[in-house]
Amino acid sequence: MVRTTRVPAALALFTALIGGAGAAFGVAGCGKEGSPPRKGPAAGTLPDYRVARGFRLPASPTWTRARKRGHLVVGAKEDQPYLGERDPATGVYSGFDIEIARMISASLGLAPKTVRFRTIASANRETALQNGQIDYYVGTYTINDNRKRLVGFAGPYYMAGQSLLVRHDENDVHGPQDLAGKRVCSAAGSTPYQRIRADYPKAVLVAYDTYSVCVDNLLTYQVDAVTTDDAILIGYAAKAPGELKVVGRPFSKEPYGIGVPRGDTALRFAMDDALEAREKNGDWKKAYEATLGLSGVPAPTPPPIDRYPAS
Numbered sequence: 001m002v003r004t005t006r007v008p009a010a011l012a013l014f015t016a017l018i019g020g021a022g023a024a025f026g027v028a029g030c031g032k033e034g035s036p037p038r039k040g041p042a043a044g045t046l047p048d049y050r051v052a053r054g055f056r057l058p059a060s061p062t063w064t065r066a067r068k069r070g071h072l073v074v075g076a077k078e079d080q081p082y083l084g085e086r087d088p089a090t091g092v093y094s095g096f097d098i099e100i101a102r103m104i105s106a107s108l109g110l111a112p113k114t115v116r117f118r119t120i121a122s123a124n125r126e127t128a129l130q131n132g133q134i135d136y137y138v139g140t141y142t143i144n145d146n147r148k149r150l151v152g153f154a155g156p157y158y159m160a161g162q163s164l165l166v167r168h169d170e171n172d173v174h175g176p177q178d179l180a181g182k183r184v185c186s187a188a189g190s191t192p193y194q195r196i197r198a199d200y201p202k203a204v205l206v207a208y209d210t211y212s213v214c215v216d217n218l219l220t221y222q223v224d225a226v227t228t229d230d231a232i233l234i235g236y237a238a239k240a241p242g243e244l245k246v247v248g249r250p251f252s253k254e255p256y257g258i259g260v261p262r263g264d265t266a267l268r269f270a271m272d273d274a275l276e277a278r279e280k281n282g283d284w285k286k287a288y289e290a291t292l293g294l295s296g297v298p299a300p301t302p303p304p305i306d307r308y309p310a311s
């Protein structure tokens with residue numbers, strides 16, 4: 001049967017790529033012919049973020065604690081290609097969100113190489129910020145009013161939109177209107193999951209902690225589509241060329257913010273300043289081009305910072 005012979009090969013490919021077993025980006029110009037495959041940006045292409053000297057933010061309890069500790073603890077994703085990936089062999093995190101976290105650390109006066117990353121799933125972000133497990137969170141985190149009741153957001157620093165990922169041979173799904181009766185996978189606690197539940201109730205929703213488990217389920221014909229932000233899906237499609245494709249147009253706006261403890265307005269405003277400065281001095285663009293830009297999408301203009309008042 002075609003399925004049983006095809007699927008393990010596809011899954012093995014995907015798992016190996018995501019698992020960091022020496023993966024190459026499937027993008028032209030990433031390496032000379034015959035050069036060894038590599039994972040993530042080449043050394044030397046990432047910006048060196050200048051650390052703010054003598055920076056102080058005593059009004060921020062989060063910053064004060066981190067300063068005493070000597071480093072920041074940042075929540076992130078570990079299985080989202082180009083955005084937040086953890087190499088299982090070395091434990092090193094890479095991607096656009098990781099670069100945002102590092103440039104912010106530099107602006108807060110703490111050397112970017114000292115940042116300690118912790119993987120936190122979509123459903124656990126608010127709790128992790130509320131109980132002090134992390135100082136801030138950078139991981140495809142959409143700013144919205146519901147979440148603003150629980151945490152604060154600096155930014156936005158990027159604008160994504162919800163989209164759909166299907167198997168390459170799928171011809172019936174072109175947009176969310178085609179999901180009736182289809183099994184659709186997303187991450188628990190995510191805005192894409194909530195939007196399908198609210199606006200497309202005829203879809204059969206399946207939730208897991210992470211999108212990479214959804215993608216495994218897609219490759220093994222357990223689900224018919226994976227839905228989340230286009231920025232995330234494009235990465236999975238690029239890592240399994242010929243197996244997966246992103247279809248249709250984005251059908252939401254997902255402004256990515258840096259999650260901070262809700263009451264720490266001083267920290268939030270300092271991060272807004274930092275983002276603005278890094279967008280102005282070219283660091284944001286360099287970071288984008290060395291990470292998310294490898295998916296082939298040129299650097300967009302970042303969305304305006306929304307310095308909303310403390311409530």
Ligand code: GLU
Nearest residue numbers: 122140141142190191254
């Ligand atoms: N941006 C969406 C969200 O924050 C989806 C991506 C994610 O789950 O991190 O819910």
